[in-house]
Amino acid sequence: MTRVAIIGGGVSGAAAAYFLRAKQNLFPSQLKIDLYESSHRLGGRIFSEYRNSLVLERGAEGLSGRDTSAMELMEDLGLELVRPAALPLGIGCGGQFEVIDPEVLRPSLRGLRHLLGRRLISTRGKLETALRVLTRSFRDKDTHETSLARYLEESWGSEAAQRIFAPVYSGIYGGSADELSSRLAERLQGGRCAGPTKSALFSIATGMSSLVERFVELSGAQVHLESPITKLFRDSDRWLIADAPYDAVALCIPAPQAGALLLSLDQEAAKLLSAIRFTSVITVLLEIEPIDLPEASGCLMQRQNGLRAVSFVSQKWGHSSRSSSFVRGFFSPHRHLEDHDLITLLVNEIEALCGVRPRVISSLVDRWEAANPLLSVGYERIGARISEAVKALPGVFIPAGVYHGAGITDCINGARRSADLMADYLTSFSAVRSDYEHRISA
Numbered sequence: 001m002t003r004v005a006i007i008g009g010g011v012s013g014a015a016a017a018y019f020l021r022a023k024q025n026l027f028p029s030q031l032k033i034d035l036y037e038s039s040h041r042l043g044g045r046i047f048s049e050y051r052n053s054l055v056l057e058r059g060a061e062g063l064s065g066r067d068t069s070a071m072e073l074m075e076d077l078g079l080e081l082v083r084p085a086a087l088p089l090g091i092g093c094g095g096q097f098e099v100i101d102p103e104v105l106r107p108s109l110r111g112l113r114h115l116l117g118r119r120l121i122s123t124r125g126k127l128e129t130a131l132r133v134l135t136r137s138f139r140d141k142d143t144h145e146t147s148l149a150r151y152l153e154e155s156w157g158s159e160a161a162q163r164i165f166a167p168v169y170s171g172i173y174g175g176s177a178d179e180l181s182s183r184l185a186e187r188l189q190g191g192r193c194a195g196p197t198k199s200a201l202f203s204i205a206t207g208m209s210s211l212v213e214r215f216v217e218l219s220g221a222q223v224h225l226e227s228p229i230t231k232l233f234r235d236s237d238r239w240l241i242a243d244a245p246y247d248a249v250a251l252c253i254p255a256p257q258a259g260a261l262l263l264s265l266d267q268e269a270a271k272l273l274s275a276i277r278f279t280s281v282i283t284v285l286l287e288i289e290p291i292d293l294p295e296a297s298g299c300l301m302q303r304q305n306g307l308r309a310v311s312f313v314s315q316k317w318g319h320s321s322r323s324s325s326f327v328r329g330f331f332s333p334h335r336h337l338e339d340h341d342l343i344t345l346l347v348n349e350i351e352a353l354c355g356v357r358p359r360v361i362s363s364l365v366d367r368w369e370a371a372n373p374l375l376s377v378g379y380e381r382i383g384a385r386i387s388e389a390v391k392a393l394p395g396v397f398i399p400a401g402v403y404h405g406a407g408i409t410d411c412i413n414g415a416r417r418s419a420d421l422m423a424d425y426l427t428s429f430s431a432v433r434s435d436y437e438h439r440i441s442a
Contacts, residue, residue, distance in 0.1 A: 001030045002426055005241045006221065007229045007261075008252030009037030010044025012399045012411045014212045016250045017219035019419030026427050033221040036242070038228035042216060045371055046408070048207030049285075049364065054319050055207040056326065058285060058366050061311075062203035064409045071202065073412070077214045080205040084316045087297040091167055092310070093120055095352035097294050100164065115160065125159030132157050145377055151182035167300040171309045171330075173406055174279030174372050181377045184406075203317070208408075232261045239395060248395040248422050252415070254278060254370045255386075255403045262393070269389035272382060276403050278370035281308070282331040284339075284346050285366075287324050288358040291350075299353065305345050306332040310353070324361050339365040372406065379404050397422050 004020060006013045017033050024031050041047075047059040062084075063070050074081055088099045101114045112133045116126045132155060148169055152161035166177040173180055204210050216223060224242075232249065233240040239249050251258040259273030298311040307329060314325035329346035337345075343363050351357040373379070383404045390398055399405075401414035 001032055002027050003032045003244070003246045004034070004248045004250070004422065004426070005239070005244075005246040006033060006035045006250045006252055007241070008044070008250075009035055009039075009042040009212075009216075009223065009225070010252060010411070011046055011212055011215075011408055012044075012401050012405070012415045013037070013250070013252035014042060014215035014219070015412045015415035016252055016399060016419050016422075017221040018215040019416045020422055021219040021221075023419065023423040026423055033219055034224060034241075034244070034246075035216065035219075035221040036224045036227045036229050038226065040226055042223065042225070043209055043212045045368055046208045046212055047366070048209035050207065055205070056285060056313070056319065057203070057208055058283065058364060059368065060208060060408050062201045062208070062408075063412075064407055065200035065202045067409050067413065070409045070412060074202075074204065074211075077211070077218070079210060079214060081202050082205045082317070083202050084297055085318065087295065087315060090294055090296040090299040091120060091164055091302075092299040092349075092353060093163060093302050096120060097296075097299060097353050099294075099296055100168075115164070118164070120163045121159055125157060125163075128157030129160045146182045147178055147377060148180040148182050148184055149177035151185060152177060163302060167302055167308075171300045173375055174281060174308075175374045175376070179374060179376050181375055181379055183380060184375055211408075229261065232265065234265065246395075248397065248426055250397045250399070250418055250422065252399055252402065255373065256370075258398055258402060262396075266389060266393055269386065269393065272386045272389060273398075273403065276382070277374040277376065279372050279374050280333045280367070280369050281371050282333060282342060283366045283368065284329040284331065284342050285313075285364040286327050286329075286343065286346060286350075286358070287361040287363070288327060288350075289361065290322070290325050291354055291356045291358055293325075293327070293350075293354060301349070305349075306334050307345060307349055308332060310346070310349060327358070333367075333369075339363075373402075373404050375404055375406060395425060397425075 006017050013035060017035055020033065045059040049056040049058050065071055071081065090097050090099050096119060098118050098120050112130060115129060149161065149166060152165045156165055169180060169184060170177055173184055229241055235245065238245040238247060241249065251261065255273040255276035259270040262273065263270040293312045293315060296312065297316040298309060300309050301307045309330045311328040313319055313328050319326050327350060331342060334342065342365060343360065347358055347360065383400060386403055390396055397418045399414035399418040401411035405411045405414055
């Protein structure tokens with residue numbers, strides 16, 4: 001029997017189990033997968049709330065459709081896809097709300113014209129932006145990696161960068177533009193001069209939690225909840241976890257936790273993983289009595305009071321009724337603020353945007369610690385070093401989403417790649433062991 005342990009029951013772990021099971025025909029013996037999760041539930045930062053006929057997301061609300069393989073996978077899994085309403089996105093500052101045409105975020109004359117009409121930028125700021133855009137082709141194309149903040153300022157001018165572009169990228173990747181890498185502008189759009197286009201987001205009709213449940217169901221993995229793994233040992237040609245032997249192990253947990261497990265086995269890999277920084281976020285989901293919200297899917301904020309963004313959930317996903325609607329706020333970590341303080345901050349911001357103070361019916365506050373890796377300057381180089389270092393540990397695999405996954409799609413793709421590598425290793429390992437056992441018996 002071929003035995004595999006997957007540590008971490010988030011989307012990376014569940015997906016790795018699914019993709020590995022799909023390769024079962026490659027193994028000469030039966031494949032047994034054990035999935036270990038330290039908490040009381042699977043899903044990690046995927047967490048769907050079911051309220052009557054509504055599906056509300058308390059964690060990640062969807063997947064990026066820019067990678068068509070993700071949509072194809074959902075169809076293979078038999079999951080019904082839903083898309084958000086075709087509404088624009090806004091940017092807010094001090095109670096002001098401006099709808100932003102996605103084209104404004106591209107270095108084009110049309111985008112420049114739209115940008116020059118925004119109230120969020122002063123006349124001086126608009127002149128600087130125009131100068132930057134119109135002289136772009138005459139400036140040296142600097143491909144050197146720098147901070148995202150510096151790249152945006154060089155491309156658009158300081159005021160436009162701070163008031164419009166930084167909130168967009170920070171809203172997607174977490175962290176501040178000062179912390180993030182300029183490579184993200186390329187990564188998001190596939191080119192240094194590209195900017196965010198129309199939303200390619202989609203979700204699942206039965207809730208994002210259905211994705212994790214489906215992965216686990218089809219994987220046939222034995223799930224061990226409330227089973228934190230704190231030690232990993234090598235015994236001859238196998239790994240020992242929870243006193244059980246395994247031929248291979250996938251570490252689908254946050255990088256620092258993976259580093260702690262590897263500390264006694266490979267100090268280089270452990271050091272690199274432990275150095276990965278993460279972003280955290282607090283989400284506040286409010287059910288409010290219906291009010292007139294801006295005609296938009298949501299509003300990116302300039303980190304006022306730690307507020308990163310406001311999502312008009314009911315308008316975006318159609319979750320509304322005559323008696324209530326839903327709004328969701330995303331905050332930078334505020335450990336000194338209680339839940340009621342965060343709720344008050346969000347209510348105040350909604351009032352500033354709408355001119356009417358909302359009446360709260362119910363609320364849910366979730367504090368997501370280490371939600372995403374912080375993609376700072378050099379993250380690609382560090383990721384390559386981690387991949388190389390882990391090769392020194394035969395049978396240990398770490399999906400790339402653990403150390404530079406920017407979203408659910410990244411986590412799934414990283415899990416798929418790890419499952420491929422694991423299958424290659426296990427088939428060759430099984431062949432060698434079978435040959436050895438045959439020689440011994442002879």
